[in-house]
Each structure stands twice: as C-alpha cells, then as structure tokens.
Amino acid sequence: MTDARSPKITTVIVDDEPLARSNLAVLLRRDPTIDIAAECGSGVEAPAVIRRAKPDLLFLDVQMPECDGFDVLELLGKDLPPAIIFTTAYDQYALRAFEAGALDYLLKPFDDARFALALERARQKIAVSRDAPRRLERLTIKSAGQIVFLKLSEIDWIEAADYYACLHVGQRTHMLRRSIVDLEQDLDPSAFCRIHRSTIVNLDRIAGLSVTEDGGYDVVLHNDIRLRLSRSYRRQLEDRMGIRNTCAP
Incomplete structure (x- = not known):
C-alpha cells in the first residue's frame, strides 16, 4: 500500500504519441506520491525539459522521429534521472535499454499490473538514490x-x-x-x-x-x-x- 505521506516522486513523460502520454498520465495520477512535472512529445525537446524538471522518474519512448530515446540519453549525460522506464511497442530494443541503464522496459500495450510492478521497482530505486548521489560512469x-x-x-x-x-x-x-x-x-x-x-x-x-x-x-x-x-x-x-x-x- 502506498503511503500518501511519502516524498513526492517527480516524473516526466516523453512520448511522441499523445494517446500514449495521456494513458501514462492517467495511470500515474492514481498514485498520490507521483507528481507529473512535465510531458514532452519530442525527443529533440526532451533533454531541456528533463534538465529543467530534474525528475526522479522518467518514462521514455524508444521510437521517436529525429531524436529517439537513446539519443535523449546520449545528450543528457550525467543528468539522467535515478529511474528510467522505457516504453515502446518494439521488443527488440529491450537489451539495449537495460544496457543503457534503464530500470524497466514496458512493452506496449501493457496492463495495470505490469505498470504497477514497474512503478514499484522505480519507487525502490529512487528511495536508494536519494541517499546516494549519482555519478556518471x-x-x-x-x-x-x-x-x-x-x-x-x-x-x-x-x-x-x-x-x-x-x-x-x-x-x-x-x-x-x-x-x-x-x-x-x-x-x-x-x-x-x-x-x-x-x-x-x-x-x-x-x-x-x-x-x-x-x-x-x-x-x-x-x-x-x-x-x-x-x-x-x-x-x-x-x-x-x-x-x-x-x-x-
């Protein structure tokens, strides 16, 4: 059970599909500890949005025109959020996502139970990261x-x-x-x-x-x-x- 008194988890959603962003936002707003700081529909704009919001949690689409999810990670450098969850309709990117430091990989379409599992994993990793500053490796x-x-x-x-x-x-x-x-x-x-x-x-x-x-x-x-x-x-x-x-x- 989620404790509403827990520190807010600042979250950013990056996906070029408006419906996908909307669906994620609906699921996230059910949790009182989640604060959606920004939604972004462009990989090109994402690095600036993420640096500005400084989120604990990032939901990042893999396939986006001009600048995909891996491009976003390349441009962010050490400004990567503590927890990154990739969202995509293509399973061939899963291994690369984990090698890039992703915490989880949600394959669209995913159900509520799978989403809840990913969110709980993120919550645990964020709790640890708040006590240990990240260094680019x-x-x-x-x-x-x-x-x-x-x-x-x-x-x-x-x-x-x-x-x-x-x-x-x-x-x-x-x-x-x-x-x-x-x-x-x-x-x-x-x-x-x-x-x-x-x-x-x-x-x-x-x-x-x-x-x-x-x-x-x-x-x-x-x-x-x-x-x-x-x-x-x-x-x-x-x-x-x-x-x-x-x-x-």
Missing part, C-alpha cells in the same frame, strides 16, 4: 546505426570537434553529440584533466611529460600518443597528478 553513443555503451574508465583522451566530443579508446574513436565543455562538467576531476582548450586526458593513461622544441611540454600517454600541454592548464595538471615544479615557469 558510462556514456550512451549512437554512431553509424549502432549504439555503444562506453565506460568512462575506458577512454584514453577526449578531443574537441566543433559541437562534438571525439572520444579516443585504444584504436577506436567515437563521436559524442556534446561539446567538450559540456562533457567536462560530467567527468570526475580526480580521473580526467583538461590539458588544452581542445583536449581532456584520462590521468591513468599518462606515462610522463616530454619537452618540446619550443620549450613547452607534451603529455605522453602509455600508448605513445603525444598531446600538447597548454601553459594555461599546466598548473591544473600538476595539481591533479600530485606533482609540483615539474615544468619550468
């Missing part, structure tokens, strides 16, 4: 018709590419539809460091520093990749690496 990337779930710890370095971030992982490269400035806000500063206006490096991948012909420094990675160290970011790198006076003033 992986990224959802769509590329060439594929969906990649990339752990941040696997990234060697990150390069700015206009409004995209180019993620270098071993011999592979992935393009993320977020700017390097935006992505930097999501990264753990104890693990990643900006070394140039267009470069972020995984500190665990650094093998050393190398003096350049012009008296500057390159950051040398374990795979022998050399990345230019900007003077304006040098002190920051020294602080993160726990070293001092390594480079000449």
Whole structure:
C-alpha cells in the first residue's frame, strides 16, 4: 500500500504519441506520491525539459522521429534521472535499454499490473538514490546505426570537434553529440584533466611529460600518443597528478 505521506516522486513523460502520454498520465495520477512535472512529445525537446524538471522518474519512448530515446540519453549525460522506464511497442530494443541503464522496459500495450510492478521497482530505486548521489560512469553513443555503451574508465583522451566530443579508446574513436565543455562538467576531476582548450586526458593513461622544441611540454600517454600541454592548464595538471615544479615557469 502506498503511503500518501511519502516524498513526492517527480516524473516526466516523453512520448511522441499523445494517446500514449495521456494513458501514462492517467495511470500515474492514481498514485498520490507521483507528481507529473512535465510531458514532452519530442525527443529533440526532451533533454531541456528533463534538465529543467530534474525528475526522479522518467518514462521514455524508444521510437521517436529525429531524436529517439537513446539519443535523449546520449545528450543528457550525467543528468539522467535515478529511474528510467522505457516504453515502446518494439521488443527488440529491450537489451539495449537495460544496457543503457534503464530500470524497466514496458512493452506496449501493457496492463495495470505490469505498470504497477514497474512503478514499484522505480519507487525502490529512487528511495536508494536519494541517499546516494549519482555519478556518471558510462556514456550512451549512437554512431553509424549502432549504439555503444562506453565506460568512462575506458577512454584514453577526449578531443574537441566543433559541437562534438571525439572520444579516443585504444584504436577506436567515437563521436559524442556534446561539446567538450559540456562533457567536462560530467567527468570526475580526480580521473580526467583538461590539458588544452581542445583536449581532456584520462590521468591513468599518462606515462610522463616530454619537452618540446619550443620549450613547452607534451603529455605522453602509455600508448605513445603525444598531446600538447597548454601553459594555461599546466598548473591544473600538476595539481591533479600530485606533482609540483615539474615544468619550468
């Protein structure tokens, strides 16, 4: 039995079908602990709506024109709600949904009992998340018709590419539809460091520093990749690496 005195669960519904949004809203309004903060019919608009509402729970459709459910997750970064429930008429996306961090996967049409089970799972996860702040651990990337779930710890370095971030992982490269400035806000500063206006490096991948012909420094990675160290970011790198006076003033 739901306790009406429980903290409200702020919820956002994203689905391009008005009837689907309406049906979900009807079911949710039966529960006095649910507060529907917003409804959105466009995947393109969804990230801004979700960031504004800061929901505990997100109902997210998979198949939407222009920007689907996985695109929304890619654009949200660490702003993902604690509980995400995918809703779709297509069962082939279930595995990808769970790999992307979804709590549940409601296959349309679903009955009241199945919906109640998903909502109870969300309630339990939200209760836990309120005592433990979330930290971004992986990224959802769509590329060439594929969906990649990339752990941040696997990234060697990150390069700015206009409004995209180019993620270098071993011999592979992935393009993320977020700017390097935006992505930097999501990264753990104890693990990643900006070394140039267009470069972020995984500190665990650094093998050393190398003096350049012009008296500057390159950051040398374990795979022998050399990345230019900007003077304006040098002190920051020294602080993160726990070293001092390594480079000449």
